[in-house]
Amino acid sequence: MNDYIIETRELTKFFGRRNVIYHLDLKVPKGVVYGFLGPNGAGKTTTIKMLTGALKPTYGEIRIFGMEMPRERVEIMRKVGYMPERPIAYKDMKIFDFLVYMGRLKGLPKEKAIREVRELMAYTGVGRLAFNRIKELSSGQRQRVTFAMALMGNPRLLILDEPTSNLDPLGRMEFIGKVLELARGGKTIFISSHIISEIERMCNYVGLIKEGQLIEQGRVREIVNIESRDYDVIVSDNGKLIEFLKDKVYAVEVWEEEGVVRVRLDKRFMESFFLDVPLFLAENKLALKLFKPHTSPLERILMKRFNLGWEE
Numbered sequence: 001m002n003d004y005i006i007e008t009r010e011l012t013k014f015f016g017r018r019n020v021i022y023h024l025d026l027k028v029p030k031g032v033v034y035g036f037l038g039p040n041g042a043g044k045t046t047t048i049k050m051l052t053g054a055l056k057p058t059y060g061e062i063r064i065f066g067m068e069m070p071r072e073r074v075e076i077m078r079k080v081g082y083m084p085e086r087p088i089a090y091k092d093m094k095i096f097d098f099l100v101y102m103g104r105l106k107g108l109p110k111e112k113a114i115r116e117v118r119e120l121m122a123y124t125g126v127g128r129l130a131f132n133r134i135k136e137l138s139s140g141q142r143q144r145v146t147f148a149m150a151l152m153g154n155p156r157l158l159i160l161d162e163p164t165s166n167l168d169p170l171g172r173m174e175f176i177g178k179v180l181e182l183a184r185g186g187k188t189i190f191i192s193s194h195i196i197s198e199i200e201r202m203c204n205y206v207g208l209i210k211e212g213q214l215i216e217q218g219r220v221r222e223i224v225n226i227e228s229r230d231y232d233v234i235v236s237d238n239g240k241l242i243e244f245l246k247d248k249v250y251a252v253e254v255w256e257e258e259g260v261v262r263v264r265l266d267k268r269f270m271e272s273f274f275l276d277v278p279l280f281l282a283e284n285k286l287a288l289k290l291f292k293p294h295t296s297p298l299e300r301i302l303m304k305r306f307n308l309g310w311e312e
């Protein structure tokens with residue numbers, strides 16, 4: 001089980017008789033930004049709490065860095081930056097002291113912890129709040145402090161539970177930029193969210209959870225490609241091309257959208273499409289201006305495929 005940074009097997013959680021997580025097999029490869037997507041109540045937070053040792057699985061196995069959770073919790077969590085959904089107790093503590101304290105818990109020497117806190121507070125945009133108490137912060141400010149907390153000690157793995165839920169639009173954009181930057185620096189990042197458009201911008205890997213079960217998992221590129229059998233074509237006479245394609249066996253549908261001919265292909269006969277079109281163009285002396293697969297955005301595919309009923 002050592003190929004993945006996070007790997008679970010048949011991870012299952014009951015609350016009393018209620019089965020909230022069922023047979024979850026998460027696989028998070030090294031270096032990916034993994035979007036853990038699912039609607040409210042799907043089980044994201046419950047899963048994350050089990051990954052970080054805050055909740056005990058009813059059964060199943062969790063390995064992080066190849067170590068076993070919860071048995072090796074302390075050792076694992078020294079290498080993990082965790083941003084919980086509902087952040088921070090210690091409401092009377094000052095931000096600066098709180099972060100230094102968290103750094104010490106991570107095993108940092110005091111001097112190093114202080115240095116890191118200064119840097120991270122500036123990095124997450126709470127530099128001016130150093131001497132405010134946690135209870136005095138707005139929810140967005142609190143989320144920023146929690147992000148700084150997760151980054152203490154330069155962990156190799158970040159586990160972030162809806163890290164942008166309280167951020168303003170600019171804050172969200174900045175956050176996405178930071179995630180991409182951290183990923184480039186080699187960190188593995190696991191982020192839960194129900195905002196597909198946001199996940200699409202920062203993640204290259206997704207896992208979809210619905211009613212406690214993982215219904216899809218893999219590279220975003222691959223998930224999107226499963227459905228991408230639409231082709232976009234522009235030629236010097238689009239009308240002629242549409243006429244030609246209309247009754248072909250490989251063209252399930254042909255239509256024009258904003259000057260682009262879009263062809264929905266039957267995957268079984270796609271080869272014929274690739275042979276036919278160039279011949280047709282040559283015979284009719286038509287110029288080819290655009291020819292590329294139309295990749296639909298993740299959002300549309302997920303909505304359609306899983307009927308998830310998201311608003312955003």
Ligand SMILES: Nc1ncnc2c1ncn2[C@@H]1O[C@H](COP(=O)(O)OP(=O)(O)OP(=O)(O)O)[C@@H](O)[C@H]1O
Nearest residue numbers: 015020038039040041042043044045046047085194
């Ligand atoms: N301590 C608990 N006791 C009983 N049921 C719980 C408990 N914690 C969570 N649940 C239930 O488990 C289900 C999953 O909750 P969870 O918080 O994991 O969802 P989520 O995917 O994080 O949702 P959200 O997007 O709203 O944060 C919910 O139906 C919730 O009511």
Ligand SMILES: [Mg+2]
Nearest residue numbers: 044045046085
């Ligand atoms: Mg949650």
